[in-house]
Amino acid sequence: MLLCIENINVYYGNIQALHDVSLTVAKGEIVSLIGANGAGKSTILKAVSGILTPRSGRILLADKDLVGVSPHRIVRMGVSLVPEGRGIFANMTVRDNLEMGAFTRNSREEIEKSVAEVFSLFPQLRERASQSAGTLSGGEQQMLAIGRAMVAKPDVVLLDEPSMGLSPLLVRDIFLLIREINRAGTTILLVEQNAFMALSVAHRAYVLETGAIALTGIASELRQNAKVRAAYLGDVAE
Amino acid sequence: MDYFVQQVINGLQLGFVYALIALGYTMVYGIVRLINFAHGDVFMVGAFIGLYTIERFQWPLAAVFVSAVVGCTVLAVLIEQLAYRPLRHAPKIASLITAIGVSLFLEYFTSLRQVFGPHFYSFPRPFPVVSWNWHGILVTNIQAVIFLVTTLCVLLLQFIVFRTKMGRAMRAVSFDYVTAGLMGVNVNMVISFTFGLGAALAGVGGVLYGIAYPQVNTFMGFMPGLKAFTAAVLGGIGNIPGAVLGALIMGQSETMVSAYLSSTYRDGIAFVILILVLLWKPTGILGTSRTEKV
Numbered sequence: 001m002l003l004c005i006e007n008i009n010v011y012y013g014n015i016q017a018l019h020d021v022s023l024t025v026a027k028g029e030i031v032s033l034i035g036a037n038g039a040g041k042s043t044i045l046k047a048v049s050g051i052l053t054p055r056s057g058r059i060l061l062a063d064k065d066l067v068g069v070s071p072h073r074i075v076r077m078g079v080s081l082v083p084e085g086r087g088i089f090a091n092m093t094v095r096d097n098l099e100m101g102a103f104t105r106n107s108r109e110e111i112e113k114s115v116a117e118v119f120s121l122f123p124q125l126r127e128r129a130s131q132s133a134g135t136l137s138g139g140e141q142q143m144l145a146i147g148r149a150m151v152a153k154p155d156v157v158l159l160d161e162p163s164m165g166l167s168p169l170l171v172r173d174i175f176l177l178i179r180e181i182n183r184a185g186t187t188i189l190l191v192e193q194n195a196f197m198a199l200s201v202a203h204r205a206y207v208l209e210t211g212a213i214a215l216t217g218i219a220s221e222l223r224q225n226a227k228v229r230a231a232y233l234g235d236v237a238e
Numbered sequence: 239m240d241y242f243v244q245q246v247i248n249g250l251q252l253g254f255v256y257a258l259i260a261l262g263y264t265m266v267y268g269i270v271r272l273i274n275f276a277h278g279d280v281f282m283v284g285a286f287i288g289l290y291t292i293e294r295f296q297w298p299l300a301a302v303f304v305s306a307v308v309g310c311t312v313l314a315v316l317i318e319q320l321a322y323r324p325l326r327h328a329p330k331i332a333s334l335i336t337a338i339g340v341s342l343f344l345e346y347f348t349s350l351r352q353v354f355g356p357h358f359y360s361f362p363r364p365f366p367v368v369s370w371n372w373h374g375i376l377v378t379n380i381q382a383v384i385f386l387v388t389t390l391c392v393l394l395l396q397f398i399v400f401r402t403k404m405g406r407a408m409r410a411v412s413f414d415y416v417t418a419g420l421m422g423v424n425v426n427m428v429i430s431f432t433f434g435l436g437a438a439l440a441g442v443g444g445v446l447y448g449i450a451y452p453q454v455n456t457f458m459g460f461m462p463g464l465k466a467f468t469a470a471v472l473g474g475i476g477n478i479p480g481a482v483l484g485a486l487i488m489g490q491s492e493t494m495v496s497a498y499l500s501s502t503y504r505d506g507i508a509f510v511i512l513i514l515v516l517l518w519k520p521t522g523i524l525g526t527s528r529t530e531k532v
Contacts, residue, residue: 049420051420070419072421072422072423072425075421080420083417087414089410089413091409091413092410096409099403099406100406100410103403103421103422103423104422148421152421152422
């Protein structure tokens with residue numbers, strides 16, 4: 001397993017947000033985390049990326065424990081988070097945002113190559129390269145956020161609610177893109193409110209309820225699961 | 239008219255020195271949202287390093303500047319790591335009170351006989367003063383040095399902030415330090431660097447101030463510190479060009495008030511400006527209030 005979370009317990013102050021959560025992501029997989037608001041999906045990503053430190057449990061990235069490692073080191077170890085709300089540097093240009101994504105890399109030549117790849121993936125970004133990132137539309141900002149994570153050449157990308165605030169058409173684009181990035185060899189752990197999309201794109205998925213894993217399985221099978229359909233896919237009980 | 243132009247030049251001299259201090263205030267505020275009240279005292283330490291390197295060691299001017307820069311940078315990085323870093327996640331008021339404490343500590347500790355001493359000391363002139371008379375307007379080589387050195391510093395700072403990887407990291411941390419960390423930026427390191435950079439400018443400012451107003455004591459940083467802080471607020475705190483602009487306005491108003499009203503009011507004007515800005519445009523001339531985008 002590339003990423004292996006073992007029994008983590010995470011707290012916000014005295015409130016426990018995650019209870020003994022364990023999950024795995026194999027190299028090359030797309031794994032989705034679905035669940036209601038406040039179930040703890042984002043908390044898992046924050047724990048993996050080092051923003052939150054679990055009180056107990058282990059987070060192994062290819063057998064190296066990430067618990068207690070600071071976020072900037074975790075990035076260097078090959079894990080990039082695309083945060084909820086995108087975390088675009090609105091005071092900088094699109095180009096500078098991408099350069100920030102490449103912060104951990106040194107070879108100018110390779111950075112240019114990665115930036116060019118992002119631009120070919122998102123031609124709109126190339127047109128707006130020297131524009132302030134704050135002026136981009138929501139969809140473009142999301143693309144920039146994903147592109148910025150890709151420039152770091154991560155082994156694992158953690159995506160937090162990439163569809164948030166986007167029109168249905170853009171949501172489709174984003175998911176096609178996630179698949180494309182995955183095909184090119186990047187492992188993806190995806191957190192989504194939009195359970196239908198999340199289950200369509202993923203290989204496997206975990207269902208989170210009030211801070212604990214309630215259900216797990218192959219994504220296509222979960223889509224057929226009656227409980228999942230009722231709770232997350234908007235099926236009316238027959 | 240000549241008198242007025244002369245005052246403008248004197249005001250520029252003062253404004254440029256304030257600018258070097260104000261930049262440190264504004265950069266530190268921009269990155270950790272802390273008014274570092276000890277900054278004026280770092281400036282004082284720069285002036286004393288200038289005093290010793292010129293008087294005791296008789297070093298050339300460039301070496302004097304370098305030693306003030308190094309000394310102040312090390313001091314500020316130490317202050318940041320020992321006093322402010324442990325309070326990074328504490329309420330803002332804790333760091334603010336600590337800043338005042340550090341300021342008082344530096345002022346009184348250095349006034350010990352074993353450190354800089356409690357008296358006023360005359361600051362040696364590192365070069366003979368030459369003044370040029372141009373149609374009745376006097377410009378000294380001291381002023382020329384101040385204009386030149388300050389301009390170089392501001393250009394260098396602008397280059398660091400907008401053209402280097404470190405500068406990009408500074409801007410990222412200032413905007414959103416959590417996300418900056420997610421890009422692989424060592425946030426603590428960037429914060430230390432920012433304190434150091436601000437202090438380096440204050441060190442240069444301290445030496446220039448000593449050359450221009452040749453008397454130093456360990457409390458000399460208090461007033462220029464407050465005025466530079468006002469300048470930073472006036473220009474829009476957190477905004478680099480704003481700090482320079484604010485400092486130039488402060489220098490002019492102070493000089494004009496001394497020239498046309500009475501020098502008794504010269505310190506008062508700074509605080510009148512501060513109060514007016516806070517009342518009518520708390521974001522300052524070039525500052526913008528940040529709106530959160532959801």
